[in-house]
Amino acid sequence: MTVWHPASWREKSCAHYPPYPSPAEVEAVLQVLSSYPPLVNLAEIEVLKMQLREVAQGKAFLLQGGDCAEAFADCYPEAIQGKLRCLRRLSTVLEQGLNCAVLSVGRLAGQYAKPRSHLVERQGNEVLPIYRGDMINGRAFTLAARQADPGRMRQAYECASVTLSVMRQSRDSLFFTSHEALLLPYEQALTRRVNEKWYNFSTHFPWIGYRSNHIEEAHVEYLRGIDNPIAIKVGPNTSCWMLQKLVQILNPARCVGRLMIMTRLGKSRVSALLPEFIQAVKQTKIPVIWSCDPMHANTYLTASGLKTRCVEDISSELQQTWCVHEALGSRLGGLHLELTHQAVKECVGGREAIQVDDLAEGYKSLVDPRLNECQAVEVLQEWMALQRPLFRPSLPSSFRSSLRASRSNPA
Ligand code: PEP
Ligand code: CO
Secondary structure: OOOOOOOHHHHOOOOOOOOOOOHHHHHHHHHHHHHOOOOOOHHHHHHHHHHHHHHHOOOEEEEEEEOOOOOHHHOOHHHHHHHHHHHHHHHHHHHHHHOOEEEEEEEOOOOOOOOOOOOEEEEOOEEEEOOOOOOOOOOOOOHHHHOOOOHHHHHHHHHHHHHHHHHHHOOOOOOEEEEEOOOHHHHHHOEEEEOOEEEEOOOOEEEEOHHHOOOOOHHHHHHHOOOOOEEEEEOOOOOHHHHHHHHHHHOOOOOOOOEEEEEOOOOOOHHHHHHHHHHHHHHHOOOOEEEEOOOHHHOEEOOOOOEEOEHHHHHHHHHHHHHHHHHOOOOEEEEEEEEOOOOOOOOEEOOOOEOHHHHHHHOOOOOOOOEOHHHHHHHHHHHHHHHHHHOOOOOOHHHHHHHHHHHHOOO
16 A cells, blocks of 8 residues: 555545636645644544444444535524534433433534535526535536635635534533545645644544545545544445455554444345445454444435435334344444434425425425434434333342342242
8 A cells, every 4th residue: 555645645536526627726725724723633533532432332322413514604603503402402312212321423514515426407408517515616506606616615614613613612512523524625734743643633533425435546545544533434336345445444453443334225225235244344353333324325306306315214224224233243333314403394204294295395405305303303212212122121239139039939
């Protein structure tokens, strides 16, 4: 393997790189961002690492959630506090239901760049470049907005900084941030060296997505060299061989808690694919945390062209994923949800029985459909209800000894 440095990803092919009109302008922004202070600090990253070791050992559970794409327009205290309050509530629901500590990680303070399946969007007769996240271009359907603009990386830094300062002022000092490390010039500019190690100080916990997880390409190259905890998404097109290579490249030192694998397989593929994934990783003897993203492989288009997901499908993928881990002596350590505190109608089904016809009025997401808070609670509750009968209750010792006595002296 070649020598790693924060720009070594540039020697590889880079999926989903925006069509910037002027590479010189990108370099100029990168210079500016490189001179800015780190957004997160080493002490926080170290605390996260410690907590992830607990997750890896089964002493805690990880909940990661937030918008598919954060909007610059939502970067004000009330909106940020709403997101934090929602994550806090869901963590409490899990803490009480699972009876264990819950580590909360937001898709927050940096989730501004999106991989897209199509390069363009058509509305009527007009075709424009696709929206790629506020860090890259604008959502408005005009040519000017859709131009990739490197100056937006500076705005992303500012919004992330505002978001982090709201987080630090609230009671949520134990919240951590995460985002998809997609736009590598931004990630590179915030990559700094401390004590002989390189860290990405734009976020605590960067991940790479399903569409940029190629072992020979730029995103894996970038991620392998940083000392933050890292995560990677895998899905139906990931082969067991590729998965083994990924864990070997990303966690060669076999550190407990360094690497999280998020499976996003779809409710009808979990039972066929997940057992092989678990066996393949076991063979490498490299420790990983398994997390479930039950959202991204259950997306479909409605007749009117809106992206949606069905709450029951999301629940089904989560529950099946958990059962497969249980059956194979593995452990599901985390859950990854796209959700919002706002009362949106973007996902159908659930107890609220949201119908396809309801979506038009209640759809606010910039990219993928999110669970609203009620739907997210419902997904958690349905899953926890499933596992309750399997948990052996820990009985008080006096009760246990009387049970033993009653067994040895059958009436
Ligand atoms: C996402 O998390 O918003 C995303 C694009 O997911 P995936 O990489 O699984 O497609
Ligand atoms: Co998404």
